[in-house]
Amino acid sequence: MSYLDALPERYRVILCDIWGVVHDGVNLYPGAAERLLQWRSEGRTVILITNAPRTAEAVESQLARIGLPRDAWDALSTSGEAGIAALTSIGRPVGFIGTHADRVILEGRDVQFADDGEFDQLACTGLDDDRREVGDYKSTLEDLSRRDVLMHCLNPDRVVVRGGVPEPCAGALADVFLSLGGRVEWYGKPFPSIYRHALGLAGDPPPDTVLAIGDALQTDVLGAAKMGFEVVFVAGGIHAGEPFPHDFGPQNGLGDWQPVAVVDGLH
Template sequence: MTFTFLSGLSETVDQYDAYILDLWGVVHNGHEPYPGALDCMANFQRHGKPTILLSNAPRTNGFVVEFLEGIGVPRSAYDFILTSGDMTRSVLELQDHELIRDAGKKFYQIGATRDKGLDDGLNYARVFEMSDADFIICTGLVDDTVETPENYRALLLEALDHDLPMLCANPDLTVMRGLVKHYCAGAIAALYEELGGRVALFGKPYAEAYRRALQTLNLPLDSRILAIGDSMRTDIKGARNAGMDCVLVGGGIHAEEWGIAEGEMPSMEQIDEISHLHGFTPTYVMSHMVW
């Protein structure tokens, strides 16, 4: 398995027509933009390369834009944004997924109060007893600073008793907030599947996320796209399955397992090992998204 180390994305600008950027672990760490990220995005714009932020955030894009502005990433820094929350909302709006096509309109939500926008303006009712629900929407843990998926085992067993399907609005298992790892909705969904529950996941690495990203970019089918992410399981797998070149940044989700600090480059041996583990390899590897 071969890959190339990059010192900066300026080395790629003549090879690609547009960029797909992950957010958490690439653009920011949950508190602030990574050093050099905004400069890199400004250089994409300077060279006429459109960018779309493709995020597994379990909120619709307007709330994510607001969050980004709050941590110092202005709306002017990128061209488009698409979230797994947007994709989940689309399924709710069309009611075209097999798990809820014939279901009722009452849902039980597992997640924090910040996870907003999925059913706004739609004819759904949130209920607070599992026995009253027709399906579950999982956006994450109520308090991911102290909870783990095991805190939800009893609740999931109750849902299983009612044979409730689950829509998971964030397939990520974990995320790094600063230097601390937190569980995400995907970890709860994985436990529900393990218990025998029926689950639909929206976002990366699934093909629909990349189809919608390309549709949003509105570029010719033969356009050369470079996807940048920090997770082999979602970003790199999704890009590879979509036939796209991709960059794995080392300062995100895998930094802890590699024992490296933010801004450090993983070693060739570490990339070889994780590539063999997953069965695919990134096109490029770099420490952080810098120009």
């Protein structure tokens, strides 16, 4: 019997990661939709919380294509929404690193981009359509660092696994940029803004009524732990079945903190 089969009644809000927990970027994981539907049928609020550098509407469309029923969740909190709010408040065009599809989504929310190279801030949603290795960006990032351009990283994830294949994310580019002396503003897990947004969608519940579920140690787990939430670690996602690190708490300033459960998946 899984810990997830009979969650304690005190958990009224579930903050559930998406990629690596609900799907692998291509297919739903077995039992994921059924589990989310079960929790909602028990009267719990399910908030999907993701470092996707896109709008909630764009993520909802992706979930529909993959086959997750709309009634499996109550609301979506994305790092893209937090980043968009910051980018539109700048009041002038910014640079961009990411796919054409991501750019179109941001432009649809009134983010203005500079194509003439005249910018002092930049939005990064991930790798672009042509350069698929982090090393391909070194000269670009060196130039941006010399110009003291501020990078807005709309996805702190370093890597995701799409259909079984690892794929670098915006966080990997931001790490290189920092190593070159660049400046980065981060949006998404493990930073507080995305959790505050998610809690607002759930009616601002007390932290002790919230259960966070995720598979990435340095984003999902660390962010939720620092917010004071209890956490279920999904070992079958990005960390491919590795055990929960025994020294995770001490290494991250959390003392003897441990997740309330370690599971292979939502099934």
